[in-house]
Amino acid sequence: MKQGQYGIGRIGIYYLIGLFSLAAFGLLLVAAGSATADGYELPPREDAPETPITDLPVVATGQGARMHLQAHFSQNWPWESMHWQEDLWLKVQWLDEDGVWQDVAGWQGSLDAIQQKEDWVGMKEFWFADAQLGTGPYRWQMFAVDDGRLLNTSDPFYLPTKSGDLMALDLMLQP
Known part of the structure; x- marks a missing residue:
C-alpha cells in the first residue's frame, strides 16, 4: 500500500x-x-462525638506518642464462634467535664494483630499528637460485635506526658 x-x-x-x-x-x-x-463534602459520620475532646485545638508540633492496647484472651475463649478480628470492637472514651464518658472519634476499631505470649494477646495501636500529651482521663472498652455486649472496660488512665513515649494498656477478655 x-x-x-x-x-x-x-x-x-x-x-x-x-x-x-x-x-x-x-x-x-x-x-x-x-x-x-x-x-466535595464527606457524608456525615455516625460515630463522631457530639462534643470535642478538649477546647484546645490539636496541633501536631512534634512526633507525638503512641498508645498500645493489649487484649488478653482467657483460656476458655470460644475461638470457633468469636474471631478476634471480626467479632470484637474496641473504642476509647474520654471523661468530659460533666462526668459523662464520650467516644473518641478515630480511636476505635478491630484489633490490628494477635500473638501468643503466655496467653493470646490482641493488639491495637493509636497515635496522638503532642497537644494531647498528659490529657485524660480516658478508658477503653471491648465489645462483642454481634450483640453489642460489653466484654470489659479498662481502668481510667491519662496519656503519657512525654513526646515519643509508648504507653501499653492491658485488658483481660472473658467470653
Whole structure:
C-alpha cells in the first residue's frame, strides 16, 4: 500500500491515535485538577462525638506518642464462634467535664494483630499528637460485635506526658 493512496498512511494513523490519546489525557488532567476537595463534602459520620475532646485545638508540633492496647484472651475463649478480628470492637472514651464518658472519634476499631505470649494477646495501636500529651482521663472498652455486649472496660488512665513515649494498656477478655 502506498502512502497517500487512501489518504492517510500507517504513520499518519499512529500519529492521529497518539494525538487523540494526548488530547484525552490532557482533558483528564484538567478534569482532575478541577475536582478539588473544596467542591466535595464527606457524608456525615455516625460515630463522631457530639462534643470535642478538649477546647484546645490539636496541633501536631512534634512526633507525638503512641498508645498500645493489649487484649488478653482467657483460656476458655470460644475461638470457633468469636474471631478476634471480626467479632470484637474496641473504642476509647474520654471523661468530659460533666462526668459523662464520650467516644473518641478515630480511636476505635478491630484489633490490628494477635500473638501468643503466655496467653493470646490482641493488639491495637493509636497515635496522638503532642497537644494531647498528659490529657485524660480516658478508658477503653471491648465489645462483642454481634450483640453489642460489653466484654470489659479498662481502668481510667491519662496519656503519657512525654513526646515519643509508648504507653501499653492491658485488658483481660472473658467470653
